Amino acid sequence: MAKKLIIDIKPPQNKKTKIRKTSPRIILVTKKEPKKRKSEKEKSQNRKSLRPIFLAIGVLIITVAVFSAIGLFELKNSVAKQAPELYDKFAQGETALKRLDTKKAKNFFEGANNNIQSIKSSAEKYGLLQISEFWGKLMPKTKLIPETFANLANLGETTFGISANLEDLKENGFKWFTNQQGNLLVNNFESIKIYLNKLSNSITFFNNQEFGIEPVSDNGFLSQTAKLAKVERVLDAFIDWLKNPNEKHILIAFQNPSELRPSGGFLGSYADISIDVNGLQDIKVWDIYDPDGQLKINIVPPYELQNITPRWGARDANWFFDFPISAKKIISFLEKSLIYQEQNITFDGLISINIHVIETILKALDSIELETYDLTITPENFLQEIQREVEAGKDKTKGEPKRILKILTPTLFERLSELDESQKIFIFKELQKHINQKDIIFFFKDWKIQQFLEDSGLAGRVYESEENSDGDYLAVVSSNIAGGKTDAYVKTKIKLSSKIEASGRIDNYLNIEKTHTGNTRKEDWYRKTNTSYLKIFTPKDTRLTYIDGQSSKTIKPAINYAKSGYLIDEDLNNVEKTKKPIKEFGIEKFIEAGKTVFGFWFDTPPGKTKKLEMQYFNPKRLILHNNPIPYKFVFEKQSGNNIDFEFIIEAPQGYVWQENNTRFFSYETSNPKSREIIDLTLSPSLEPIQR
DSSP states (O other), X not given: OOXXXXXXXXXXXXXXXXXXXXXXXXXXXXXOOOSSOOOHHHHHXXXXXHHHHHHHHHHHHHHHHHHHHHHHHHHHHHHHHHHHHXXXXXXXXXXXXXXXXXXXXXXXXXXXXXXXXXXXHHHXXXXXXXHHHHHTTTOGGGGGHHHHHHHHHHHHHHHHHHHHHHHHHHHHHHHHHHTTOHXXXXXXXHHHHHXXXXXXXXXXXXXXXXXXXXXXXXXXXXXXXXXXHHHHHHHHHHHHHHHOSSOEEEEEEEEEEEEEETTEXXXXXXXXXXXXXXXXXXXXXXXXXXXXXXXXXXXXXXXXXXXXXXXXXGGGOOOOSSHHHHHHHXXXXXXXXXXXXXXXXXXXXXXXXXXXXHHHHHHHHOOEEEGGGTEXXXXXXXXXXXXXXXXXXXXXXXXXXXXXXXXXXXXXXXXHTTOOHXXXXXXXXXXXXXXXXXXXXXXXXXHHHHHHHHHTTOSOOOOOOOTTOOEEEEEEEXXXXXXXXXXXXXXXXXXXXXXXXXXXXXXXXXXXXXXXXXXXXXXXXXXXXXXXXXXXXXXXXXXXXXXXXXXXXXXXXXXXXXXXXXXXXXXXXXXXXXXXXXXXXXXXEEEETTEEEXXXXXXXXXXXXXXXXXXXXXXXXXXXXSSOEEEEEEEEOOTTOOEEEEEEEEOOTTEEETTTTBSEEEEEESSOOSEEEEEEEEEEOSSOOOO
């Protein structure tokens, strides 16, 4: 209850003052007071009792802050010290994987993982992984520390896991495949797929996070997210294919480069590999004439072959330089043969290999004894002995000239499953070289697997020029038509001299030189004239201005195809309907694989050197300006062709190539890769243009 304070005020008592009847009263009302009020002394005592608690909290906060600051500083120093070594190990591990040296890759990634664990120990020493949760609200970046280390550790573990699985695959994969242990093969691929998925997630994190410590940010792995996704997709498709309970068939096409054809060499024989969920079931080696003999459809062959065969078959189906088309054509002919049609057998893919691959395998094995023939096959005599048996051996008189290959192939597979470590390392390194030189080419019907093969440069697909890019393209493709096995002793030199005119036009001078040394051999099939149909692939709409050195040949079809009811192949017709003769030069041009192709005959007698000269210009002009101009030249090699290649290009007046700061750039190789890409940059010269 409020208290009232009443004050009476009386006026002064004097004579002049009139006294009123009532005197004024002032009433003051005070505020309501609490029921109980503490004294100042009590308040002071309470503050003193809380002071130690506040002091302890303050000291704790300062201690944690200082401890965290020291920890972050030490962590930063630890990262700075180990980051270069970590970068290096990841880079070397990646390089080792590209070289198929899985053991080295595993060691490098294991070392990188150790570095990561060391850095993590530095963080745990100061409890940063726990403290980061406390500081997360004040300093959001610190909240990323645990996730950063989790992904960093995952990066180390997954790269090591992938390389370890690949090493296991390299060590045991072929044995699993041939010894009915397909489940182990599938398990290995599935494990790799899981690791790849984890690796991709970690890379995505490092690409997106903003935390200051990025120990792998400059490593090549971080730019590989899209590629990893492609590998995951192809592994999915391949695993599904392996786990399919139905019997599957893969073709191995033995292309003989002694008798060149557009996709490699004459397809004289092949192996039918049957596979189920357990792995390899059977290997059957066939002479290509066996299924062709049971082909009940008649198809018009390519025009250039109509002198030597009345109808098209699997033996001549590799007529296209673009390997996927040739592979599909080979498979199509075989599946139409009664040998496979009556059994409802289809083929899921095709692997093309040439003689050089077999020679490499024999180098690893040293030799193979063929008791049936009383013969020892070595890398040095393989080609000659196989060719002799096929062309003039006893088996030919019995109507089975390729029998020696039927005996040799299963023996090769058996010996391959018994390789020691040094032999495996040798073969893997050499096979990589063969792939680079198009001695091994792959095709698969499954579009996911095929797309991966094409993206990886393993499918023999003809190069497609990028839109709006400046540059040039060349491929020289030879087809031996009734020229024996002479390509085994023919050396080809290809030299392209290009000049960019002031107008931006690209003029080309092509020189092809073939030297035939088959005259040194006693075998008739090596001493024949090398009769070739050459196809020169150039950018679309290229114009020919001169050619000299070509041969002439008259084609006389054995039958009238139109009247005989022969079928016309769509892919072949798409090429041949574009053919136009260039009468002044006695050659023809047409469109194939999106390129303008000049086709003509070129004969080289044994013991002679034959030369061809050809001039043409690219219709697409360079737009010359003061800024650097990227220029890309692409040369594609024909599989199995033994060539030397030289390229010289001259910049227009007033320009130089940045690569050597001169007007002339040259490149030369004695054994080009399947696709040689020369990237150059054209820049204005500092010297004044002479007029």
